[in-house]
Amino acid sequence: IAYTFAAAGCSVLLVDTSADALGRATKQIDTLLRAAVQRNLLATEAADAALRSLRTSPRLDEALAGTRLFVETASENLAVKQGIFRDAEKLLPADALLATNTSALSITEIGSVLQ
Numbered sequence: 001i002a003y004t005f006a007a008a009g010c011s012v013l014l015v016d017t018s019a020d021a022l023g024r025a026t027k028q029i030d031t032l033l034r035a036a037v038q039r040n041l042l043a044t045e046a047a048d049a050a051l052r053s054l055r056t057s058p059r060l061d062e063a064l065a066g067t068r069l070f071v072e073t074a075s076e077n078l079a080v081k082q083g084i085f086r087d088a089e090k091l092l093p094a095d096a097l098l099a100t101n102t103s104a105l106s107i108t109e110i111g112s113v114l115q
């Protein structure tokens with residue numbers, strides 16, 4: 001998801017409490033961008049710009065100022081997703097969009113913790 005947004009020219013902020021996970025994610029996105037260049041799907045300059053648009057942070061509270069679209073992609077654990085949504089709602093502007101990347105959980109249940 002982060003790769004797709006970055007490749008489309010959006011600023012992307014990855015948040016995880018694990019520095020190792022952030023490093024792995026950044027490396028994977030770089031690998032995907034380079035592969036897109038090799039397949040002539042993306043210009044080198046666009047791939048470089050996409051990588052520059054990617055930022056990481058270990059803290060949600062430092063990361064969300066001014067964010068208008070928040071996409072949660074945590075593991076398929078209802079309590080974890082609800083906790084992230086609860087915390088994000090407190091930090092995001094009132095008109096921000098919150099989205100989840102769930103395949104098995106009820107979106108209604110995930111969002112039930114929101115005000």
